[in-house]
Amino acid sequence: MTELAINYQDIVAASLRIRGHAVITPLLESPMLNEQLGGRVLFKAENLQRTGSFKFRGAFNKLSKLAQAHQLTGVVAYSSGNHAQGVAAAAAHFGVPATIIMPADAPQIKIANTKILGATVVLYDRHKENREAIGQRLALQHNLTLIPPYNDADIIAGQGTIGLEAANQMLALGLTPDQAIGPIGGGGLITGSATALKQHFPNITLWGAEPESYDDAAHSIAAGLRLANKNPPSSICDAILTPMVGELTFPIMQHYLAGAKVVQEKHVLAAMLVCMQQLKVVVEPGGCVGLAAILNRSLAVKDRITLVILSGGNTDPAMLSLALNQ
Amino acid sequence: MTELAINYQDIVAASLRIRGHAVITPLLESPMLNEQLGGRVLFKAENLQRTGSFKFRGAFNKLSKLAQAHQLTGVVAYSSGNHAQGVAAAAAHFGVPATIIMPADAPQIKIANTKILGATVVLYDRHKENREAIGQRLALQHNLTLIPPYNDADIIAGQGTIGLEAANQMLALGLTPDQAIGPIGGGGLITGSATALKQHFPNITLWGAEPESYDDAAHSIAAGLRLANKNPPSSICDAILTPMVGELTFPIMQHYLAGAKVVQEKHVLAAMLVCMQQLKVVVEPGGCVGLAAILNRSLAVKDRITLVILSGGNTDPAMLSLALNQ
Numbered sequence: 186m187t188e189l190a191i192n193y194q195d196i197v198a199a200s201l202r203i204r205g206h207a208v209i210t211p212l213l214e215s216p217m218l219n220e221q222l223g224g225r226v227l228f229k230a231e232n233l234q235r236t237g238s239f240k241f242r243g244a245f246n247k248l249s250k251l252a253q254a255h256q257l258t259g260v261v262a263y264s265s266g267n268h269a270q271g272v273a274a275a276a277a278h279f280g281v282p283a284t285i286i287m288p289a290d291a292p293q294i295k296i297a298n299t300k301i302l303g304a305t306v307v308l309y310d311r312h313k314e315n316r317e318a319i320g321q322r323l324a325l326q327h328n329l330t331l332i333p334p335y336n337d338a339d340i341i342a343g344q345g346t347i348g349l350e351a352a353n354q355m356l357a358l359g360l361t362p363d364q365a366i367g368p369i370g371g372g373g374l375i376t377g378s379a380t381a382l383k384q385h386f387p388n389i390t391l392w393g394a395e396p397e398s399y400d401d402a403a404h405s406i407a408a409g410l411r412l413a414n415k416n417p418p419s420s421i422c423d424a425i426l427t428p429m430v431g432e433l434t435f436p437i438m439q440h441y442l443a444g445a446k447v448v449q450e451k452h453v454l455a456a457m458l459v460c461m462q463q464l465k466v467v468v469e470p471g472g473c474v475g476l477a478a479i480l481n482r483s484l485a486v487k488d489r490i491t492l493v494i495l496s497g498g499n500t501d502p503a504m505l506s507l508a509l510n511q
Numbered sequence: 512m513t514e515l516a517i518n519y520q521d522i523v524a525a526s527l528r529i530r531g532h533a534v535i536t537p538l539l540e541s542p543m544l545n546e547q548l549g550g551r552v553l554f555k556a557e558n559l560q561r562t563g564s565f566k567f568r569g570a571f572n573k574l575s576k577l578a579q580a581h582q583l584t585g586v587v588a589y590s591s592g593n594h595a596q597g598v599a600a601a602a603a604h605f606g607v608p609a610t611i612i613m614p615a616d617a618p619q620i621k622i623a624n625t626k627i628l629g630a631t632v633v634l635y636d637r638h639k640e641n642r643e644a645i646g647q648r649l650a651l652q653h654n655l656t657l658i659p660p661y662n663d664a665d666i667i668a669g670q671g672t673i674g675l676e677a678a679n680q681m682l683a684l685g686l687t688p689d690q691a692i693g694p695i696g697g698g699g700l701i702t703g704s705a706t707a708l709k710q711h712f713p714n715i716t717l718w719g720a721e722p723e724s725y726d727d728a729a730h731s732i733a734a735g736l737r738l739a740n741k742n743p744p745s746s747i748c749d750a751i752l753t754p755m756v757g758e759l760t761f762p763i764m765q766h767y768l769a770g771a772k773v774v775q776e777k778h779v780l781a782a783m784l785v786c787m788q789q790l791k792v793v794v795e796p797g798g799c800v801g802l803a804a805i806l807n808r809s810l811a812v813k814d815r816i817t818l819v820i821l822s823g824g825n826t827d828p829a830m831l832s833l834a835l836n837q
Contacts, residue, residue, distance in 0.1 A: 208537075210537075211534075211536075211537045211559065213559060216561070216600070216628075217624060217627050217628075220627065232791040233537065233539060233790075233791055233792070235542070237791055274542070294788065298543060301543050301546065302542075302543075458828070461793045461828075461831065462620065462793075462828070464559075465558040465559055465563055465792060465793040465794075465824030466559070466791055466792055466793065467787045467788075467791040467792065467793060468791075498791030499791075502784070502787075502788070502835040502836065505787065505831070505835050506832055506835050506836060509828040509831050509832050509835070510828065510832060
């Protein structure tokens with residue numbers, strides 16, 4: 186068996202590092218939604234996390250470890266926006282410069298917020314340029330540490346604090362979840378969270394969720410090897426449009442996940458509306474694919490207790506209007 | 512001096528009654544918004560409360576006391592929607608029937624949700640009929656207890672748990688707020704919360720906020736007696752369109768509040784947009800008048816620590832679209 190990149194203790198250690206810096210996000214629930222769905226569904230609202238997404242957790246854990254080792258001079262990251270803001274906010278906390286490489290077509294709010302957080306933003310063409318190559322070049326030129334979005338043990342452990350927190354919140358409510366689901370882009374969120382949840386709830390069934398045409402995790406888990414989607418069309422789920430899951434995250438997925446559910450855009454928009462109307466929160470398209478998998482009936486929740494991770498809320502008014510007027 | 516209807520101990524007692532039933536709502540903050548405003552602003556997110564508004568707190572406290580005294584057979588309430596849902600949810604918890612008298616022009620989501628919660632809804636014409644009279648008639652006919660929306664010591668104490676919770680959350684963050692602001696309809700939320708906040712922070716300055724043309728609290732506090740607005744036009748702030756503050760709430764306002772800030776609809780819509788974009792939460796128009804008072808510069812927040820109470824999030828997609836597309 187491949188040795189996994191992280192274990193439960195790494196997540197506990199990460200939770201101590203981020204304590205007092207990251208928000209302990211609430212577990213939301215709508216009795217009316219529960220009644221409609223015929224089961225109890227609890228939502229971990231990482232859209233209410235600092236910087237508007239869970240990414241701050243992993244970034245802060247990573248930078249905190251680098252700082253402790255006196256290896257933190259400056260950082261560079263490539264990101265469609267959420268990791269960008271997480272890294273920028275963490276860098277600002279530790280007082281080091283951050284350069285973020287973002288696709289030119291990322292939501293304006295994500296680009297603007299990354300700049301407000303003090304980072305230098307370098308835009309690139311997602312269809313023609315290679316962000317990893319740009320990142321490595323800048324890292325070498327300016328002596329910066331590259332902060333990977335997911336394929337890094339400290340990042341995965343940081344994101345795992347979502348699962349640890351949710352587990353403690355469920356226990357405080359006297360609840361044992363039957364299943365949990367969360368978005369998969371590169372897999373940092375779901376693998377870290379799965380590691381923590383499985384420790385507390387050995388019988389839990391764990392699922393990822395991803396958009397149609399970006400179902401590389403579903404195919405990879407089914408095939409037993411990492412596969413990429415070829416020439417996928419554009420998607421509203423900008424936060425999770427990674428071509429392939431990570432080298433480090435994939436073995437953890439294989440170890441813990443039952444599989445990945447695939448959702449269509451119309452269910453993503455429906456999920457955004459449910460979040461606004463029933464939970465009173467704003468969730469971005471890529472952030473609510475887990476709920477979309479419930480709405481399109483690929484994940485059954487009747488008579489079960491289900492944990493859904495909502496990963497972020499950074500989206501433009503135009504996208505929210507689209508969800509409101511469907 | 513008039514004896515006030517409640518004191519700090521009543522709120523502590525209420526907090527023990529609602530514990531485990533009401534949500535401990537998070538205190539939200541946006542570092543970016545803080546930077547834009549030049550001060551630290553913390554938001555008590557009662558839109559994330561059970562039933563989508565703070566009203567569940569007061570209703571649950573009231574019904575809990577009635578149940579304890581073996582006086583709970585059934586309840587009736589009049590409400591534009593939030594108190595309706597709060598009373599309906601509390602009645603469902605205690606297993607007694609609830610009849611709710613609602614204006615025919617209340618937001619559809621509030622009427623629908625009140626029915627889903629198991630209550631019988633009686634609609635009335637807000638311009639022609641008297642809801643208090645309808646309520647008293649139904650109470651007599653069916654042996655129901657009238658649950659007033661604000662002019663009741665148990666209701667005020669229940670709403671005061673918002674201030675108590677927020678105080679504890681601020682203390683946990685090591686913060687002493689300079690000022691706090693929250694919506695005024697009948698005055699239950701602000702007077703209960705003021706009582707709790709003043710106990711913890713004796714130097715805090717406390718403000719109410721209300722919509723233009725419904726500025727009866729501002730006038731009443733200034734004049735030293737309860738005044739009503741005459742023939743006000745319609746307003747988007749449906750949750751707080753009460754003609755006059757309560758007999759019990761007014762002396763508490765006089766005792767604790769510095770005054771009431773008045774806001775225009777365009778600032779209410781701007782506040783809704785800030786909530787969606789910066790805080791990632793959905794707040795109804797009447798719920799964000801406190802933030803609107805900051806945006807229209809009637810409440811200065813520069814170099815201060817300010818607590819803003821967001822009271823509810825029950826609003827229709829059409830209203831959210833209006834805020835998104837301003």
